[in-house]
Amino acid sequence: xxxxxxxxxxxxxxxxxxxxxxxxxxxxxxxxxxxxxxxxxxxxxxxxxxxxxxxxxxxxxxxxxxxxxxxxxxxxxxxxxxxxxxxxxxxxxxxxxxxxxxxxxxxxxxxxxxxxxxxxxxxxxxxxxxxxxxxxxxxxxxxxxxxxxxxxxxxxxxxxxxxxxxxxxxxxxxxxxxxxxxxxxxxxxxxxxxxxxxxxxxxxxxxxxxxxxxxxxxxxxxxxxxxxxxxxxxxxxxxxxxxxxxxxxxxxxxxxxxxxxxxxxxxxxxxxxxxxxxxxxxxxxxxxxxxxx
Numbered sequence: 001x002x003x004x005x006x007x008x009x010x011x012x013x014x015x016x017x018x019x020x021x022x023x024x025x026x027x028x029x030x031x032x033x034x035x036x037x038x039x040x041x042x043x044x045x046x047x048x049x050x051x052x053x054x055x056x057x058x059x060x061x062x063x064x065x066x067x068x069x070x071x072x073x074x075x076x077x078x079x080x081x082x083x084x085x086x087x088x089x090x091x092x093x094x095x096x097x098x099x100x101x102x103x104x105x106x107x108x109x110x111x112x113x114x115x116x117x118x119x120x121x122x123x124x125x126x127x128x129x130x131x132x133x134x135x136x137x138x139x140x141x142x143x144x145x146x147x148x149x150x151x152x153x154x155x156x157x158x159x160x161x162x163x164x165x166x167x168x169x170x171x172x173x174x175x176x177x178x179x180x181x182x183x184x185x186x187x188x189x190x191x192x193x194x195x196x197x198x199x200x201x202x203x204x205x206x207x208x209x210x211x212x213x214x215x216x217x218x219x220x221x222x223x224x225x226x227x228x229x230x231x232x233x234x235x236x237x238x239x240x241x242x243x244x245x246x247x248x249x250x251x252x253x254x255x256x257x258x259x260x261x262x263x264x265x266x267x268x269x270x271x272x273x274x275x276x277x278x279x280x281x282x283x284x285x286x287x288x289x290x291x292x293x
Contacts, residue, residue: 216286
C-alpha cells in the first residue's frame with residue numbers, strides 16, 4: 001500500500017485503516033493452561049501482536065479484545081507501539097470484562113486529530129462500541145469512525161441481539177454527524193464502521209449495506225468468498241472482520257486496496273500454527289481514497 005495522494009476536489013488523502021481482534025490472554029486457553037496465567041507467554045504474544053500491527057503500516061488502528069485490565073500487558077504494547085503511534089489511545093473496556101476496544105492513530109497519519117465522540121453501551125451481553133472523530137490534516141474534513149466487537153451468533157436470539165447492537169452503533173454515528181452539522185462544523189466527509197462483526201451474510205451486514213456502507217474488501221476483491229479472517233472455537237473458518245465506509249455530504253470515499261495480513265499467507269485458508277500464532281483472527285487493512293468536497 002502506498003501513502004501517496006490521489007487527485008480530488010480538495011484533499012485526495014489516502015487513509016489506511018486496520019482492524020484486528022487480538023484474542024485477549026484470558027481467552028487463549030486449552031485443556032492444560034490459560035495464557036493469562038503465564039506471564040512469559042503474555043509478554044511474547046503482546047510483542048508479536050505489536051509486530052503484526054506495525055506490519056500493516058496503517059494510519060488508524062482499531063483493536064478488539066485488548067486486555068485493558070492488565071497493566072503489564074498494556075505497558076508491553078505501549079513500549080512496542082508508542083514510537084509509531086500517538087501514546088493517547090482511546091480505550092473502552094466491556095462491562096464486567098477485562099478486555100475491550102482500542103483506537104490508535106499513527107504519527108505519520110494524514111490526520112490532525114482523533115478524538116472520542118461517544119461510548120455506546122449496548123446493554124446486552126456486555127458489548128460496547130466506540131465512535132471517534134478523525135480530522136484530515138490538509139482539508140480539515142472530518143471522518144466519523146465506529147468500531148465494535150459484536151456478540152457471537154450462537155442462537156437466533158443472539159443474532160437478533162447483534163442486529164440491535166449494530167443499529168445502536170450506526171445510530172450513534174448518525175447522531176454525531178447531525179450534531180456536527182447543527183453546531184456549524186459542516187457535513188462529514190465519510191463514516192466508517194470496522195471491527196469484529198461476528199457476521200457473514202447476516203442481518204448485521206444487510207443492515208449496514210442498507211445504510212449505504214460498502215465493505216472495503218469486497219469492493220476490491222469482488223466478494224468475501226474464499227477468504228478466512230477468523231478460526232472459531234468450533235473450528236469453523238469465517239470472514240467476520242470488516243472495514244466498511246459510506247460517503248457523507250462533505251466528500252467522497254472509495255476503497256483503493258485491501259489486504260489480509262500477513263500478506264505472504266494465503267487469504268483462503270487458515271494458516272498453520274507455526275506460521276500464525278498471534279491470534280485466532282488475522283488483521284484486515286483497507287486503504288481508502290478520501291476526497292473532501
